[in-house]
Amino acid sequence: MSKPDSNESLETEFSTKCSLKILGKENKPMEFVPLLLRDVRQCKLTSSPSIFEAFSGSILLRTIVVHARVVGKILPSKKNGQYRFEIDDNTAVMTLFVPRRSDDILEVQRLHYEVTARMLCKQQKEPLKALQRLLVKTRKQLDPSRISVGNKIFIFGRPSFFHDHISICGFSWEIDEGPSRIMEMAFKDELIEWYTKKYS
Numbered sequence: 001m002s003k004p005d006s007n008e009s010l011e012t013e014f015s016t017k018c019s020l021k022i023l024g025k026e027n028k029p030m031e032f033v034p035l036l037l038r039d040v041r042q043c044k045l046t047s048s049p050s051i052f053e054a055f056s057g058s059i060l061l062r063t064i065v066v067h068a069r070v071v072g073k074i075l076p077s078k079k080n081g082q083y084r085f086e087i088d089d090n091t092a093v094m095t096l097f098v099p100r101r102s103d104d105i106l107e108v109q110r111l112h113y114e115v116t117a118r119m120l121c122k123q124q125k126e127p128l129k130a131l132q133r134l135l136v137k138t139r140k141q142l143d144p145s146r147i148s149v150g151n152k153i154f155i156f157g158r159p160s161f162f163h164d165h166i167s168i169c170g171f172s173w174e175i176d177e178g179p180s181r182i183m184e185m186a187f188k189d190e191l192i193e194w195y196t197k198k199y200s
Contacts, residue, residue: 029060032156034191037066037092041166043159052159055198063158066168067176067187068094070151076100083144087153087168095167096155098144144173152176152184 029051043061044053052061071093072086085096119128140146147153157170176183 029062031061031063032065033059033061033063034065034067034187034194036191037068037087037089037094039091040064040066040094040159040168041092043166045161050158059198063156064168065187066155066157067184068153068155070147070149070153073147073149075145083147085147087155095165096157096170097160097167098147098170098173100144141172141174147173147175154183154187 033054035054039054042054042056044057046053046060050062053059054061066087066089068087068089070085071088074084076082076084081100082097083100085098087094087096115128115132119125119132152175154174154176155168155170156172157168160167160169
């Protein structure tokens with residue numbers, strides 16, 4: 001069985017999430033709106049803590065998608081359970097927080113060990129192999145320690161406000177790996193389409 005291409009799986013996830021934004025009705029908050037960091041910095045809070053204004057209040061949104069390069073990284077302390085990154089998309093530099101999900105990682109590791117043990121005594125191993133691959137991928141997506149300075153990453157998240165400082169809270173992310181730049185170009189195409197509709 002051939003191994004699925006990581007760019008293809010990421011493209012599917014990216015396309016699926018971005019397509020959610022077009023389902024929003026007029027004046028309804030939208031999901032996974034692709035934004036430049038300079039426009040994320042202009043977002044404003046509304047009366048609801050889960051809804052934000054963008055473009056001077058002309059758009060309501062719940063979640064965003066950004067693509068940027070990591071230019072700084074601070075490891076979490078014992079008291080602070082979040083990784084802190086500085087990201088740059090050539091329009092602005094912003095702080096990104098990604099939670100350290102240690103308990104979830106340990107649970108995935110436990111399941112992986114259990115699946116591996118079952119593979120030693122089961123005849124039908126293909127379903128277990130598929131589950132094992134899924135657990136390995138899940139483990140990677142839960143571990144932000146993999147993110148390094150210089151990586152380009154996709155972030156699915158939301159603006160976070162603390163006094164006058166705006167940052168991004170990332171609840172899902174993916175490293176844009178490989179030399180082809182397929183996913184970077186796909187994001188930029190989506191971004192151009194979105195901004196063209198916004199300003200047309």
